[in-house]
Amino acid sequence: MNKRVYGVLGISSIMANWNADFTGFPKTISDGTVFGSDKALKYPMKKMWDNEGKKVLYIKSMKFSEKDDGKLIPCTLKDRYEALFAVDDLSKKADAREVLKNLMSAVDVKNFGATFAESGSNISITGAVQFGQGFNKYEGTTAEEQQILSPFRDGTKDDKEKGEAKNSTLGTKITSNEAHYFYPFVINPLAYKELEKLGVTEGYTEEDYQNFKRTALVSATAFATNAKEGCENEFAMFVETEEDLYLPNLSEYITFEKGEEKNLITIGCEGFFLDELQDKIRNIEIYYNPYTTKLNSYVKQAKYFNIITQKEV
Numbered sequence: 157m158n159k160r161v162y163g164v165l166g167i168s169s170i171m172a173n174w175n176a177d178f179t180g181f182p183k184t185i186s187d188g189t190v191f192g193s194d195k196a197l198k199y200p201m202k203k204m205w206d207n208e209g210k211k212v213l214y215i216k217s218m219k220f221s222e223k224d225d226g227k228l229i230p231c232t233l234k235d236r237y238e239a240l241f242a243v244d245d246l247s248k249k250a251d252a253r254e255v256l257k258n259l260m261s262a263v264d265v266k267n268f269g270a271t272f273a274e275s276g277s278n279i280s281i282t283g284a285v286q287f288g289q290g291f292n293k294y295e296g297t298t299a300e301e302q303q304i305l306s307p308f309r310d311g312t313k314d315d316k317e318k319g320e321a322k323n324s325t326l327g328t329k330i331t332s333n334e335a336h337y338f339y340p341f342v343i344n345p346l347a348y349k350e351l352e353k354l355g356v357t358e359g360y361t362e363e364d365y366q367n368f369k370r371t372a373l374v375s376a377t378a379f380a381t382n383a384k385e386g387c388e389n390e391f392a393m394f395v396e397t398e399e400d401l402y403l404p405n406l407s408e409y410i411t412f413e414k415g416e417e418k419n420l421i422t423i424g425c426e427g428f429f430l431d432e433l434q435d436k437i438r439n440i441e442i443y444y445n446p447y448t449t450k451l452n453s454y455v456k457q458a459k460y461f462n463i464i465t466q467k468e469v
Contacts, residue, residue, distance in 0.1 A: 157362050159396050159438060161343035162403045164410060165197065166391025166421070166444075167290065167376050169335040171300065174387050180330045181299050190297050192337045194287035200379035201371045202264045211240055213262040214270065234274045247275040253356060255279065260348075260357040267368055269347075284347040284360040285368060288405060290339035293412035302329045336390070336419075340407040343368070346399065369394060373443060373463060389463055391421060392443040401436040415450070422452035 167174060175196035177183045182190050199215075206212040217231045217239070231239070234246050241258045255277050259265045269283025304327040345360035352359045377388045393406065409425035421444065440455055443463040451460075460469050 157345040157360055157365055158399060159345070160399055160401065161365065162395045162397065162406055163341050164391070164393045164407045165290075165339045165341065165372055165389070166410075167192065167197070167337045167339070168388050168390040168448075169332050169337070170386045170388075171331050171333065172384060172386030173331045174335065174337060174384065176330065180328065182297075182330075182332050182335065190292035190332070190335055192290040192292075192339070194289060194339070197287060197290060197339055197376070198264075198268055200375040200384070201267075201368075204371050204375045204378055205263045211262045212264045213237065213240055213259070214264050214268075233272070237272075237274065246277075250274075250276045252277060252279070253354070256351065256354070256356040260351065263367070266357075266360070266364055281351070282347050284345055284364075285341060285343050288340040288407065290337035291407070292335045292337050293410065294334060294336045294414060296333070296414060297335045298333050300331050300333050302331070303327075304329050331386070334414075336412045338391070338407040338410050338412070340405045373466065388445075389443075390445050390449060392441075392463060393423070394439075394441045395437065396439040398436045398438070401433065418450045419448060420450050420452050423455060424453060426453050426455045 173180075173182060175183050175192035183192065184190050202212050202215050206215055213233075213236060215236075217236055218228055219231050219235060221227045221229045237243065237258070238246055240262070243258075255272070256279065259270055259272060259279065259281065262270075265281060265283075267283055267285045269281040270279070272279040272281075306327055343360070343365060348357055348359045351357045373389055373392055375389070376384075379387070395403065395406070397403070406425050409423065411422045411424065413420040413422070423442070434457070437457065440458040441461060442451070442455065442458045443461045443466070444451060445463050446469055447464075461467065462469050
């Protein structure tokens with residue numbers, strides 16, 4: 157692929173928890189601003205690829221322990237690699253070329269890169285796709301804490317003198333009333349230039365980019381866990397440029413306002429796409445949900461699409 161791609165992915169969270177910290181509340185920085193980490197965005201994409209049968213290395217998988225009475229435990233990176241690439245024992249066969257070829261055949265590594273330090277292999281791959289942190293642009297976000305009654309009592313609270321625990325346990329579910337996260341990203345196919353010279357990959361291709369774009373547009377909506385049901389893809393912008401054009405973080409130029417009937421997303425970076433950069437920009441695509449959202453700015457060269465139907469509007 158002989159182009160760079162800059163863009164923004166927008167995720168809405170309605171009575172859901174897109175990215176919780178270790179206390180269960182939505183992640184915040186020191187001033188209280190809610191944000192989502194890049195890992196929160198990558199995971200639904202990796203899960204979607206995994207469900208499609210593609211090779212995904214960096215995703216949690218489980219196995220029964222051979223040493224600890226058959227308990228269910230998470231796999232190590234070595235376990236996952238050996239299972240994914242049909243390797244009997246990585247420690248006995250750690251040929252660097254073969255390891256690199258295998259790593260670059262995994263769709264998540266091909267996009268996001270990898271740190272692989274296992275059995276004599278110490279490999280670091282900077283991914284062609286790099287995400288920033290996704291900051292919430294909606295000022296009215298608050299955390300909602302719900303008490304949940306379990307159908308079971310806690311057997312660990314049984315007392316020899318007082319007898320068995322009489323009540324079922326209480327749990328807690330924490331969500332945001334509403335939040336709207338906007339993630340910047342950049343795709344630099346030159347990231348794999350050295351690996352191409354080594355003959356372990358064909359580089360980041362147009363097919364890789366189209367696969368990334370396809371997944372990026374729907375994976376949050378498709379990933380319907382208990383906490384993530386209510387999280388949806390609501391916005392995306394893809395700006396394809398010449399390889400020597402370098403644009404700033406585009407999410408910084410996007411604002412969100414809550415409307416009575418429809419929400420309002422303003423794209424304030426349209427000045428980048430005027431005459432002085434026109435001959436370096438190949439294509440601009442903007443996806444949004446026209447049923448819930450209006451766009452306040454108009455980028456002249458852009459094609460606009462319904463993010464649900466993916467048909468041009």
